[in-house]
Amino acid sequence: xxxxxxxxxxxxxxxxxxxxxxxxxxxxxxxxxxxxxxxxxxxxxxxxxxxxxxxxxxxxxxxxxxxxxxxxxxxxxxxxxxxxxxxxxxxxxxxxxxxxxxxxxxxxxxxxxxxxxxxxxxxxxxxxxxxxxxxxxxxxxxxxxxxxxxxxxxxxxxxxxxxxxxxxxxxxxxxxxxxxxxxxxxxxxxxxxxxxxxxxxxxxxxxxxxxxxxxxxxxxxxxxxxxxxxxxxxxxxxxxxxxxxxxxxxxxxxxxxxxxxxxxxxxxxxxxxxxxxxxxxxxxxxxxxxxxxxxxxxxxxxxxxxxxxxxxxxxxxxxxxxxxxxxxxxxxxxxxxxxxxxxxxxxxxxxxxxxxxxxxxxxxxxxxxxxxxxxxxxxxxxxxxxxxxxxxxxxxxxxxxxxxxxxxxxxxxxxxxxxxxxxxxxxxxxxxxxxxxxx
Amino acid sequence: xxxxxxxxxxxxxxxxxxxxxxxxxxxxxxxxxxxxxxxxxxxxxxxxxxxxxxxxxxxxxxxxxxxxxxxxxxxxxxxxxxxxxxxxxxxxxxxxxxxxxxxxxxxxxxxxxxxxxxxxxxxxxxxxxxxxxxxxxxxxxxxxxxxxxxxxxxxxxxxxxxxxxxxxxxxxxxxxxxxxxxxxxxxxxxxxxxxxxxxxxxxxxxxxx
Numbered sequence: 001x002x003x004x005x006x007x008x009x010x011x012x013x014x015x016x017x018x019x020x021x022x023x024x025x026x027x028x029x030x031x032x033x034x035x036x037x038x039x040x041x042x043x044x045x046x047x048x049x050x051x052x053x054x055x056x057x058x059x060x061x062x063x064x065x066x067x068x069x070x071x072x073x074x075x076x077x078x079x080x081x082x083x084x085x086x087x088x089x090x091x092x093x094x095x096x097x098x099x100x101x102x103x104x105x106x107x108x109x110x111x112x113x114x115x116x117x118x119x120x121x122x123x124x125x126x127x128x129x130x131x132x133x134x135x136x137x138x139x140x141x142x143x144x145x146x147x148x149x150x151x152x153x154x155x156x157x158x159x160x161x162x163x164x165x166x167x168x169x170x171x172x173x174x175x176x177x178x179x180x181x182x183x184x185x186x187x188x189x190x191x192x193x194x195x196x197x198x199x200x201x202x203x204x205x206x207x208x209x210x211x212x213x214x215x216x217x218x219x220x221x222x223x224x225x226x227x228x229x230x231x232x233x234x235x236x237x238x239x240x241x242x243x244x245x246x247x248x249x250x251x252x253x254x255x256x257x258x259x260x261x262x263x264x265x266x267x268x269x270x271x272x273x274x275x276x277x278x279x280x281x282x283x284x285x286x287x288x289x290x291x292x293x294x295x296x297x298x299x300x301x302x303x304x305x306x307x308x309x310x311x312x313x314x315x316x317x318x319x320x321x322x323x324x325x326x327x328x329x330x331x332x333x334x335x336x337x338x339x340x341x342x343x344x345x346x347x348x349x350x351x352x353x354x355x356x357x358x359x360x361x362x363x364x365x366x367x368x369x370x371x372x373x374x375x376x377x378x379x380x381x382x383x384x385x386x387x388x389x390x391x392x393x394x395x396x397x398x399x400x401x402x403x404x405x406x407x408x409x410x411x412x413x414x415x416x417x418x419x420x421x422x423x424x425x426x427x428x429x430x431x432x433x434x435x436x437x438x439x
Numbered sequence: 440x441x442x443x444x445x446x447x448x449x450x451x452x453x454x455x456x457x458x459x460x461x462x463x464x465x466x467x468x469x470x471x472x473x474x475x476x477x478x479x480x481x482x483x484x485x486x487x488x489x490x491x492x493x494x495x496x497x498x499x500x501x502x503x504x505x506x507x508x509x510x511x512x513x514x515x516x517x518x519x520x521x522x523x524x525x526x527x528x529x530x531x532x533x534x535x536x537x538x539x540x541x542x543x544x545x546x547x548x549x550x551x552x553x554x555x556x557x558x559x560x561x562x563x564x565x566x567x568x569x570x571x572x573x574x575x576x577x578x579x580x581x582x583x584x585x586x587x588x589x590x591x592x593x594x595x596x597x598x599x600x601x602x603x604x605x606x607x608x609x610x611x612x613x614x615x616x617x618x619x620x621x622x623x624x625x626x627x628x629x630x631x632x633x634x635x636x637x638x639x640x641x642x643x644x645x646x647x648x
Contacts, residue, residue: 004456039456048453055445059573083488083574084620112595112618119617208620209459217458217624218488241520243489247573249449249626253458336604347608348596353616355526356504438595439604 010400013407024330030408031332040395041214047256054252066251075198076223078230081246085184085206088220089117092202095233096178101363102151107137108342108376110156114182122360124367127344129376136163143171152178157186160297165199187213188265190295197223212299216253267396268298278406282413283309301389310416318384323422331408338388341436342379344371373432383431448633460622463601467625479554481579483586490566491521492621493576497537497562499592500585509536541566547638572630593621
């Protein structure tokens with residue numbers, strides 16, 4: 001039987017090991033090689049039984065029941081199931097009436113799907129810089145990007161932390177444009193008591209199996225504030241023959257997972273709180289900042305680096321980041337960059353071929369601008385001095401593993417000499433001068 | 440369809456824990472690719488999450504985009520509408536740019552013969568939605584260039600599901616402009632594999648099926 005059940009338990013770390021030699025210098029890794037796998041999503045007997053029942057149910061009903069249950073959980077007015085997050089964003093934009101040649105303001109830091117969904121809708125993504133604290137679309141930058149052809153502002157609740165919804169909504173209202181959420185990282189994320197996906201005139205959300213709320217493989221959902229917007233999106237699909245349908249297999253898995261989502265959310269919040277405290281003690285590292293009143297969903301956990309706090313202020317911060325990255329990976333903590341280049345500098349937005357022959361960019365040449373990374377100083381500043389934990393913190397990670405993450409960060413922060421040695425006389429290109437990666 | 444088989448297959452994949460298409464341990468998507476390759480005699484298979492995604496991928500494969508004119512094979516009206524949405528104009532004369540085959544459970548026995556009889560010089564768009572596991576499609580081709588371009592449309596320009604986060608671009612000329620997530624779920628792929636492998640034997644000519 002092929003199973004993902006863990007082969008070995010992980011023991012709590014020995015406190016004195018924080019003083020041990022770093023794994024990169026032939027010390028013992030904090031997390032042994034054969035215990036690094038993190039199980040996600042967690043699949044239980046309830047998921048299996050629900051799937052078997054679904055196989056005996058009309059497929060349309062399985063998908064409709066899931067859609068209604070999750071719409072109710074989010075508190076959105078109306079919903080349409082979709083095959084992917086990208087499809088759901090496309091539907092959200094179609095629902096608020098975004099069409100060929102329109103401009104949609106999106107953050108320069110997100111997953112490329114945010115901007116590609118705008119192109120799918122025949123519109124042109126106009127990129128704006130982010131807020132230095134939340135890493136989400138800056139309301140000031142968004143306001144500055146509005147033109148007469150702007151049809152919508154689409155912030156992303158990046159990593160699961162809500163964007164500044166009130167300020168962005170105010171910008172949209174002031175200019176009479178739609179407010180659309182990309183809630184693909186933000187399952188159960190909240191501002192006050194309201195869940196992300198329920199704020200916008202419409203919202204799109206990925207439900208692929210690597211998200212905090214996973215469906216059976218691939219999926220997405222679009223939310224709408226009005227029945228009219230939902231119907232406009234549904235009609236758009238019919239009229240254009242587009243099949244964005246969700247499989248009943250994906251939906252069934254979502255229905256059973258939804259019942260356990262609050263439990264997993266609570267574990268993620270607990271894990272993040274524990275790691276927050278561990279990082280604060282290191283000096284070199286800082287946890288994500290969560291504004292008062294916001295609930296972070298922690299689909300990803302972005303860690304700040306502060307070389308100056310450990311006497312490394314004379315070194316380029318991105319070089320320190322790369323050295324620390326190498327040291328962390330050697331200890332068995334698979335940290336990642338998650339994005340190394342602002343989205344407008346990725347190939348599809350440099351070349352702007354779109355669907356072919358430059359469409360839809362050719363419809364609105366003024367909006368189709370050439371960009372350099374330096375146009376987005378807050379994005380590049382963040383890329384230079386942060387690292388990300390993804391799946392490593394997403395699943396209901398055991399306390400023992402969490403304690404070991406903390407030990408790995410503490411171990412490295414105590415060794416500025418080792419970081420300096422790793423850097424040596426190597427040259428480190430800036431992250432965005434390397435080839436753009438998806439993640 | 441025997442519901443017990445579906446139950447067994449879904450339980451097997453759920454027990455493996457691998458339900459994500461971009462998981463490097465996934466065996467279902469490569470398994471379905473191999474199976475369709477064998478069934479059709481084509482060397483390359485691109486799996487998608489719907490038939491329209493397969494049409495879009497096939498067009499990307501043959502290099503037809505917005506503003507281009509192609510000869511379309513006979514297709515249902517919604518596919519015709521989809522071609523118009525892509526900005527691809529169609530004409531009636533000439534050889535079609537791709538072949539279109541919709542598969543239903545009743546067609547499974549004759550599927551290898553149907554596929555073997557198709558022109559080898561153009562991709563086949565296969566609609567697998569009728570098999571009952573949700574929207575699904577595939578592009579079959581013998582042309583590795585067509586496959587490479589079709590494959591890249593479905594995952595934001597990358598060429599391999601299993602390395603999507605880390606791969607560094609080696610062939611920028613193949614990166615599509617607009618990009619989608621057209622990935623098929625491994626759970627759906629597993630059910631399609633079961634369905635295709637349990638197809639009844641073809642009936643001898645002259646006897647009712």
